[in-house]
Amino acid sequence: MDDRKLQVLRAIVTDYVSSQEPVGSKSLVERHDLGVSPATVRNDMAALEEEGYITQPHTSAGRIPTDKGYRLFVDRLGSVKPLSPAEKRAIQTFLSGAMDLDDVLHRTVRLLAQVTQQVAIVQYPTLSRSTVRHVEVVSLGAHRIMLILITSTGRVEQRALEVIEHDEEDLADLRNYLNAAAVGNSTSQAAARLHTLVGELPERIDVMGQGSIATLLEMLNSEASSRVVVGGVPNLTRFSDDFETTVKPVLEALEEQVVLLRLLGETTTADVVTVRIGQENPFKELRTTSVVASGYGSQEDTWATLGIVGPTRMDYPSTMASVRAVARYVGRFLSEG
Amino acid sequence: MDDRKLQVLRAIVTDYVSSQEPVGSKSLVERHDLGVSPATVRNDMAALEEEGYITQPHTSAGRIPTDKGYRLFVDRLGSVKPLSPAEKRAIQTFLSGAMDLDDVLHRTVRLLAQVTQQVAIVQYPTLSRSTVRHVEVVSLGAHRIMLILITSTGRVEQRALEVIEHDEEDLADLRNYLNAAAVGNSTSQAAARLHTLVGELPERIDVMGQGSIATLLEMLNSEASSRVVVGGVPNLTRFSDDFETTVKPVLEALEEQVVLLRLLGETTTADVVTVRIGQENPFKELRTTSVVASGYGSQEDTWATLGIVGPTRMDYPSTMASVRAVARYVGRFLSEG
DNA sequence: ACTGGCACTCCGGCGGCAGGAGTGCCAATG
DNA sequence: CATTGGCACTCCTGCCGCCGGAGTGCCAGT
Secondary structure (H helix, E strand, O other): OOHHHHHHHHHHHHHHHHHOOOEOHHHHHHHOOOOOOHHHHHHHHHHHHHOOOEEOOOOOOOEEEOHHHHHHHHHHHOOOOOOOHHHHHHHHHHOOOOOOHHHHHHHHHHHHHHHHOOEEEEEOOOOOOOEEEEEEEEEOOOOEEEEEEEEOOOOEEEEEEEOOOOOHHHHHHHHHHHHHHHOOOEHHHHHHHHHHHHHHOOHHHHHHHHHHHHHHHHHHOHHHHOOEEEEOHHHHHHHOOOHHHHHHHHHHHHHOHHHHHHHHOOOOOEOOEEEEOHHHOOOHHHOOEEEEEEEEEOOOOEEEEEEEEEEOOOOHHHHHHHHHHHHHHHHHHHHHO | OOHHHHHHHHHHHHHHHHHOOOEOHHHHHHHOOOOOOHHHHHHHHHHHHHOOOEEOOOOOOOEEEOHHHHHHHHHHHOOOOOOOHHHHHHHHHHOOOOOOHHHHHHHHHHHHHHHHOOEEEEEOOOOOOOEEEEEEEEEEEOOEEEEEEEEOOOOEEEEEEEOOOOOHHHHHHHHHHHHHHHOOOEHHHHHHHHHHHHHHOOHHHHHHHHHHHHHHHHHHOHHHHOOEEEEOHHHHHHHOOOHHHHHHHHHHHHHOHHHHHHHHOOOOOEOOEEEEOHHHOOOHHHOOEEEEEEEEEOOOOEEEEEEEEEEOOOOHHHHHHHHHHHHHHHHHHHHHO
């Protein structure tokens, strides 16, 4: 591909992103010194349109990038824009003073929404890559107990279940058995060991134990139902122009956890920023929006994904830089704290 | 106040709510059989406008209700519209199969959003009206422990804190002391008894115990920071006309827990539906929206508030009926489960 | 291969115009 | 005295046509 044509495409993308208006050949050469005349640029534009990178909303209007154009832009043209000092500072200080996992994730989603000016989504760390720190068994009455699962990422899951009559000693026994089997293991290991535990319980707590273990296994496997935090929804109002096509579908997607999770995509490796542009993402209603996501976690493991969703016409370099920076920082913070 | 004038006001409100358009004298007498001519209605309308219950967007347009008009409507004219069988059924079945408190509240907010077609808000049950069911102490490593507080409403709060070196026996002791003092008491009683416990701990766990008690007291007093669940945000898109005045401010309010909590208002008695219309509510940005809220809880106590927020031009009778029904049902469900 | 020039297209804003819905007022009526 | 029919008036809304501007495509010239 011709070098200048790429330059022209880059110029079109950046101009369109900042102005939100179709960009013509004349204004293009005015703002970027390409060293050629508008007529030459027009030829290049015609070629770019022929190849499907740009399009015009109507005859004799300026050009706007297509999804394919954006794709080429982020793949080959996106110079990683360094973060401003203010942004760096914001990222560094935002998490200080966070109290628990909930708090960390809520702060993160706010931060991400603020620096990108988009709708931010942060997924709770999955259980599967973490280890079991503690299992607690609590009585809720004569016939109900509550199981609490605490993982190395600080995540706490609880579930109540109906059981037969029991006393405190039974619970203490059960607690010891469960912890002996689970603590220190990864969730998959813990699941396996709990499974073998089923036959080995003393008869007195056998029935209750089996119920508890079944519930625990459910909790350990509940990765699919993992929760998300959303923030920065008001940023959608910046695109009041295309209400029906952009705002409404995004709001609807945000309402559905399942959709959101699929939108963030498979948990990718940490430190790799994924961009899904327009129709590349899995919901046809969201074909006018893009998703910029990244995994986050410790050096060894990726725990979950976070990212933003916004109109296809967004500032990809900045956004990608911000998402990556936030993902890195949160991963480090959670690994330490 | 003249009886027919009230009828006219009622007709204006209902017509405007359903049509979203200023309503004139002619179409009014057509749709409601008031037994008088349009001219007579015009006189009444002029009077109602004089008294500030209705207004016209511009000269020679139809009338729309003012906030004052809506207020009179809900106070004196709102015949409680009974729920449709379908709605009743939805409410009865929506909570069946709920797993834990989170689940209950999420289902509730969805239900409320669905039946009212508005944005729904549900507040987590406050601690203060509930009793302590269990306090759990878990080791998170050599220098960290986690405190978990479980209340009679099923609410679970956790908080990690730094402590000095400790072993399992210390934790067991501490756990027993804390539970002995707290379990079965209301949160305020529990706070008091924990306070007196400070001096009575054995020396071995004294330091750790003081830290734990301080944290627990914080948790017991954290009523103010109580969380909320929001749902039905896409319903906002039904008012795409006045984007700036309705959609944006609501989205911004939803982002701020503090604002939301103030919006729901002081926790009122259960079974009383509060309506705050337009400028009656505490944020000037929300002067075009109304809030319909109700407390929920057991027979004896009110735990928290739930409600909806929507444009002032809403169907108050239906909405109030729905909010009340949902609040009742959730209260009953949580009291039993 | 690039450039300047030129004719052409299409959007968007603006003004004028007509239709319709609604009002206020007034005189008439039971 | 409340109610009513009639009437003139106001104002919004949609529609049409017009015009300017921005942009394009093409072609001939360097």
